Amino acid sequence: MPLSRSRLLLAVLITASAAGLAPAPASASRVPADRPYGNSRLQRRLEELVHAPGGPPGAVAVLRRGERTEVVRAGVSEVGTGRRPQATDHMRIASVAKAFSGAVALGLVDQGVLGLDDTIGDRLPALPAAWGAVTLRQLLNHTSGLPDFSAAPAFRETLLADPHHRFDSRHLLDFVADQPLNFPPGTAYQYSNSDNIAVALMAEAASGHRYEELLHTLVDQPLGLRETTLPQGFELPEPYLHGYAVQPPAPPEDVSTLIGASGVWASGGIVSTPDDLGTFMGAYAGGRLIAPAVHAQQLTFVDGASEPAGPGRNEAGLAIFRYTTRCGTVYGHTGNTPGYTQLAVGTPDGSRSLTFSITTQVNQSGNPQLLGQLRDVQEDFVCSLLQD
Template sequence: MRRTPSRRLVAAVLLAASVLAPMAAIPATAAPATAAPATGTARHDKAGPTPDGLGPELAARLDRTIEEVREQAGIPGVVVGLWMPGVGSYVRATGVADTATGRPMSAGASVRIGSETKTFTVTALLELVDDGRIGLDDPISDYVRGVPNGHRITLRHLAEMRSGLFPYTSDPDFTHDLLSDPERTFTPRETLAYGFRHPNTFAPGTRFQYCNSNLVLLGLVIEKVSGHRLADFIHERVLDPAHLHHTLFPTGSEFPAPHPHGYTDQTLSGGTADTTYWNPSWAWAAGAMISNLHDLRRWAPIVATGKLLSPETQRQRLKTLPTGFPGTSYGLGIFRTNGWTGHNGSIPGYETVTVYLPSKRATLVIMINTDIQYEGQEPSTLLARAITTVATPDNIYDKDSAISPRA
């Protein structure tokens, strides 16, 4: 939705890696997401390259680059982590977590990760494939009734974003209902119903279309086959084995401290609102999760290399297909863009990028507390592109894509 809620719900880095939501009425006290002073913390080596820090010249260039993008795009607060074996590491927190109080952004904060949730949901699904309990080419109609053309849409189509289902986030009634009451709890079946009232947009497997309905259906499959709530299954089979102790699947609007306030213009009025405690239930398996820098750093290589999956299942996951956006392809709940593998996320008030570069064993994590676009582009994408232009010029994130997320 950009200006018009339904247009912002796709999104992503290049292809719609967000999960997105429309947003609610702006509280009278909400402060605008204007750029704030660089009052955060920077950690890098001041003397020269070491195993723990980048050299001072590269670190200084990154400092300047991040501040330039933050100020230009009006991002309140930014957290960046970059780890490059043999080169060094860089962690930077700058700007503010709360525009009303000026509280500085913290590298230890938790944020809502939006569509990065998809990497966890699809990993859980693929573990059921490894268990022999489901097959990727099973039709969704075997597990969930009432899906339009469900006998022809497979679990693979859903995970690849090639189902042809109409995205529920593009339904005007959904947008109105969500924006009118952002604290409302939606059930998975309620959100799907908004999309199922529309005809499918194309035949399964013939095109790429970012669609959160796909992931909600996969969440229902996981629950039916496992016999557990999705949040519990992900916790037991994904988060615990990966040692992600600061990542969670919330049941409502709960948000562990410390966390920054989030700011969006996805509102009925078009004004800026504080989304910190908006209920992400509408996004569920497609985008409701919360994490922090430490856990996302661990998760990037795990999901990119398939540590929790069999080699064959990981090969299936990484069979990425064209998206229609230059330089970007999409696999099973994961994308590739100019060498980087992972996902990004956008939910009203927050955006993230978590990607891994196999050729350099490098990890990049970005967390910001706004989803307000700048000149039609996601602010997290602007940061990722600028950072990789400096740090990995042969592998620039989203280098050739002109997509405006949330189309």
């Protein structure tokens, strides 16, 4: 029987309590929808993941090495159709959206509009005074101590009562405004969805422009990202990768539009395609959107894993993670949300990028064994990106 809405949402809320919900010309790197499968070894690894217990109905990886692009895919984009995943299919990128809010904030730092040591008290005086000493730097590397709004009982109750509820994205932190910091700023690492909401609000306060406008002018427009949006609702543009809840022996249940994006906003609401996402991550990892001095600040790392953990050893920079694998180092971000799990990375020089997208949610709290297999497969793809 299909999973009940309440059971699906309960899984969402459990996940929230665990961690939270180049520029080479863009036209030169566009991926035709009919590119071949490519590397048989990688193809086999992806097929193994799709056929694993609880595995995703579909998966697609796009590897870019300079002007050369390879697409590897397995399974289907929609159960029952036989249609294969495409690099031009839309999808929820989940917490990889935090890299986009990081790009906006660091772009403003580069312009002198924001400073990494600007505080919540300076830029957002309406927020609780107890949070006032938290800096932009600490928000970006998750050492702020801000309580996670997505774990707040009132937020959960609202979502459970109406999964398509239209939240006021700029007031998501109100759900935890009565709570103190979890620890003194800068003394510990704790991944929190609240951090990137505050980042976007600081960007708006400093610039006088809405976050959506900043995203367009500082990121989408310079990189030619034509299929990357930040919606408020629950619908996805066609064509899209359908996301599924997979809990055998029940058949996969389509959860692509289970919840809207307004409740995650700058922390996880972006919809993109593997094609656009690879363009972004190559530029972002390579520091092409900001000056070298700002990029050097971004690449100051502390111990801390993304959510879910990416391949190899994870360390947290400013809205970017360093993944140290057996084959070398890449920079990027991961994400998970109902129906989707994402990895997007680029090489330090930005010349190569990988997007790795699967159509079910995988994380440590929900399916740790599958996460271990996923990270192992991702590492093989990173090795191919770096060595081939």
